Amino acid sequence: MGRYLSIAVLGLAAALSASFVPQFIAFVVALLSNFTPVLNESRGHPSLVMLLVICWSLRSSLAEGFVWALVGGIMLDLLSILPIGTSSAALVMIVFVVNGVAQQLLRLRSVFLLAITAIATVFLTAYTIIALFLLGYSYDIPSLIRLMLLPTMISNLVAVLPLYAIVRIAQRRLEGGLQIAPHSLTLGTEMGGRE
16 A cells, blocks of 8 residues: 555655745745855755655565655656656665665664665765766756755754654554554453453
């Protein structure tokens, strides 16, 4: 069920990332311009698709994470100048790392989530810049880091934990609520039979 949900959720996230979110961030930065003059010219905003893919793949199977990465990447590429599949390749690599490391770090999930978000933000930005460079576009790297990468990383780090909580609620609903382990059912029936 989560695989089919990815089309709607990631499509909406990609559309919001391309339209509403940058305008909302620009509005908030304009309101706070007296307090945060450093952010006045920034162009960074949360990477909703990347964050959703990371949050979903943290507690799902590798195959389901790959589906989310492929769908999310295609949605991103449809709304950008990148060739279709470029972002999917980067997101698949991120999902592979998330799934492999998450199995080892059951107790440090929040710390891991923040660390992988920072690393994935840098990786996806660098990957996109290289892809655009190969297409003939060029950028001033120091300005790109100051105006795009750092504000995007800050907003991703702020948004990832609340987004993870929302994704976990959705995953639990799709799983059918709390699952009871089979051995606890037999124990319960034995205890019920004794009474």
